[in-house]
Amino acid sequence: MVERLEWGPWGVRALTTDGRVYPADRAVVALPLGVLKAGGVRFVPELPEEKQQAMQRLGLTDAVKLFFRFDQPVFPPGIVELYAPGTSLEEWWGNPLGPSRGIEVLTALATGERARALLALPEERALREALQALRQALGQPSLTPSRARLVHWRDDPYTLGAYSMARVGASEARRVLAEPLGNRLFFAGEHTAPNAWAATVHGAYASGRRAAQEVIRSTYLEATHRPWGLKPPQEGQPAA
Numbered sequence: 001m002v003e004r005l006e007w008g009p010w011g012v013r014a015l016t017t018d019g020r021v022y023p024a025d026r027a028v029v030a031l032p033l034g035v036l037k038a039g040g041v042r043f044v045p046e047l048p049e050e051k052q053q054a055m056q057r058l059g060l061t062d063a064v065k066l067f068f069r070f071d072q073p074v075f076p077p078g079i080v081e082l083y084a085p086g087t088s089l090e091e092w093w094g095n096p097l098g099p100s101r102g103i104e105v106l107t108a109l110a111t112g113e114r115a116r117a118l119l120a121l122p123e124e125r126a127l128r129e130a131l132q133a134l135r136q137a138l139g140q141p142s143l144t145p146s147r148a149r150l151v152h153w154r155d156d157p158y159t160l161g162a163y164s165m166a167r168v169g170a171s172e173a174r175r176v177l178a179e180p181l182g183n184r185l186f187f188a189g190e191h192t193a194p195n196a197w198a199a200t201v202h203g204a205y206a207s208g209r210r211a212a213q214e215v216i217r218s219t220y221l222e223a224t225h226r227p228w229g230l231k232p233p234q235e236g237q238p239a240a
């Protein structure tokens, strides 16, 4: 896990929690917005004020997924998704291919206010309430799973949030976060994608392609106008 990223005209150096050091000419920073906002990786020198402000202008959505395993099929044959308006969890998904060997795993997703309400409960109670919603939606009051699990991303040190959301006034924030720094740091990740694509897999993928093209362009430009004589800081000396 990277805990520190040193960067400057000489290149970059990523330092990990287990003491490893990875030097490179350039780095693509594809850390999740939650990790960036929380300072989970220390940049030396710090990221410019404009980027830090852009980070703070974007928010993070809360999301919770609840998984229930049933040792028998639950949905009627051919049904893989359930929309249950009026219950506390409205959307449920099964395996798109149907139950496997008689086992059906159903997943519910809650975001925003609903997710926060579930996260405020002890896990067991949140699962119980969700199961109650499913029983109500299906009209099966004795439906009982063999296993149940709640997953969320708020406390996961590798995410610290589900995905980004733009608050009012943050329309430029993603563009600012995507901008490279000094031909050394390049930025990717769903939060750097254009607003219409942010918070999606395709947005993250497109941002990676954009960052890769920026790196190629920068490498070419540097090879043709090389600033000779720049050396990384000595071992044990801070970069700035």
Ligand SMILES: Cc1cc2nc3c(=O)[nH]c(=O)nc-3n(C[C@H](O)[C@H](O)[C@H](O)COP(=O)(O)OP(=O)(O)OC[C@H]3O[C@@H](n4cnc5c(N)ncnc54)[C@H](O)[C@@H]3O)c2cc1C
Pocket (backbone or CB within 6 Å): 001, 002, 003, 030, 031, 032, 035, 040, 041, 063, 064, 065, 109, 153, 157, 158, 159, 162, 163, 188, 189, 190, 191, 198, 199, 200, 201, 202, 204
């Ligand atoms: C519940 C949920 C449902 C979703 N549903 C959909 C959907 O239906 N469709 C859709 O398109 N998108 C969906 N998304 C959004 C989509 O998953 C994300 O937008 C996308 O995966 C983000 O990709 P990314 O590369 O930006 O970030 P990530 O995939 O999070 O990659 C960031 C990487 O950084 C690593 N990392 C973090 N900290 C460190 C560190 N200190 N050192 C080293 N590595 C580190 C992490 O381990 C991770 O590998 C959903 C997201 C959630 C949470």
